[in-house]
Amino acid sequence: MAADEPSPQPAAGPTDEQEWLAAYDPRAYAPIAVTVDVVALTLRHGRLHVLLVERGAPPHQGRWALPGGFLRAGEEDLDEAAARELAEETGLQGASETETAFHRLHLEQLGTYGAPERDPRMHVVSVAYLAFAPDLPDPQAGTDAAAAAWHPVADLDLAPRSCDRAPAAGAPVDTHGGGVDGHTGPAAVAPRPIPLAFDHARILADGLDRVRAKLEYSPLATAFLPHDFTIPDLRAVYEAVWDEKLHPGNFHRKVLSVPGFVESTGCTTERGGARGGPRARTYHAGDARLLHPALLRPAREEPAQAEPAQAEPAQAEPAATDQAH
Amino acid sequence: MAADEPSPQPAAGPTDEQEWLAAYDPRAYAPIAVTVDVVALTLRHGRLHVLLVERGAPPHQGRWALPGGFLRAGEEDLDEAAARELAEETGLQGASETETAFHRLHLEQLGTYGAPERDPRMHVVSVAYLAFAPDLPDPQAGTDAAAAAWHPVADLDLAPRSCDRAPAAGAPVDTHGGGVDGHTGPAAVAPRPIPLAFDHARILADGLDRVRAKLEYSPLATAFLPHDFTIPDLRAVYEAVWDEKLHPGNFHRKVLSVPGFVESTGCTTERGGARGGPRARTYHAGDARLLHPALLRPAREEPAQAEPAQAEPAQAEPAATDQAH
């Protein structure tokens, strides 16, 4: 329930008094902070990128983290807070209302993370959001975040060790993965994966699972593209998100066979592909909210029971679904 | 991020000071309560039921609500709080650890609801959980809840008017739908749907969407059944949750064709069906966590664009997915 006071004559329980106090003056009792974090994904140069900000203060000073901030009590809903934080951190004006680069932004709730020890300072409950957007400009300086940048998700450390210990305050950690800040030298092969602050690696991993699954049965891949796009553009989204090569011919036919997925504009691109080929016809997103039939991921070979000690204490899985037939 | 302080030299923003204070002493600033609510579903007499508690105090006094309560700051994770609340409200001892009626309980996060006005008293952020369980006994008296009972979901009002206004304090609303408390008289056709407190109708509706979708690609239907069950038992779960008649023959063959969904025990039931028929073989849940291929819902006829003014201000949808192939 929204706020559950105990019954008028509470049965003798271990913590009834605590709850009673909490119900009538939570301000004096519950030191819980509520934040909203955003996993903002976009496609750049055919690779999936996520927006990160560099922490300017302990804990995890110098580490990269998901953009986010406090929910403004009494002022905003969770969705509004997520849109606001994203706008602030990217420096792009306009929430979902104003028509800017955000007009094609897709924002959905991902899950909520509330382990008591996930932030060493206090109990922080974070509501994570997932955002997909077409290629956005680099985040502006001079805004909330000390430093913000798009990172290829392949460069990040998503290891399952859920929440490695916060380093001692004042002892900044190795900020950058392996000299990967601006451009990596051509000799630098396999740079060290960049660690994330707090439990953000897990949140990001959950977000990636979500987006990979959603592409199967929702038309959300179009949220990564500009208003008009080609079928090969759309295929590039699937290939980047799924990290799989897809058969161009079969993909083309399949997309066109799903009612409401894309609608033809009747036009073609101005030029052919960069390496040759005819000009492609352009499409825009249709009105379908669900894909029928779904675009199933190619059956992945089972990893032979390789279970890498997944740290999952409870069975909570911010899991599946808004499917409907 | 977990708790996002502003950068050391904050750019002049409208609410920087507020955020600064919040970061260093949230206790003095953020009057936000965090609760955990549970949508606990079970099957009784072939119908889907949800666990509700009757509110003993305003607001929404006398209305039925989802069981839930405050997250204990610094003491527990969200999953633990959900399991604890469920145990307290049902009066059943034993969280997910002890082996009781709960040993088959499935618990997963559903979504988080944080509109500022959803509770008239203060800003309450509720993390909703979804629980599936085999037929549980009626909730015990003498525990936390004033009154708790399983209700057929078909008797509840799930209308999309998301959060109808809280009635004036001290003016208890019509508690029971239309005389539906214990047993409905055989003459009582179509009793008035029972309204729920707060935005719990929406949370429940989201939970129902989730469970309907999950049955397609996860083996979770078995969570509604005892350890050993028959294929017709399993079919009854699907029929109750989807509210569709399924073809017995095709369902049987399809279930057995999905690797890891069910495993034969080699035994049969002691007796045949209540209305005749041979004894059915028994099975128990297999080790698959995902169904391949999925059991797709029968294609529902499109409701001819009937869009009943869905109140969905933002585009947040605690939506799909932990699928993986």
Added chain:
DNA sequence: AGAATAGTGTCTATGAGACATTATTAT
């Protein structure tokens, strides 16, 4: 005996995926 049900067999329409092929464009 009659009715209901468990479980299996068969047939058909549909979609996924493997190729193959043609036309168009960049270098």
Added chain:
DNA sequence: ATAATAATGTCTCATAGACACTATTCT
């Protein structure tokens, strides 16, 4: 010219669903 690519065609296999049928058990 050569290479790469867009788009379409063809073939095969697996699955969903409709329907039929047999065997078993209850009333």
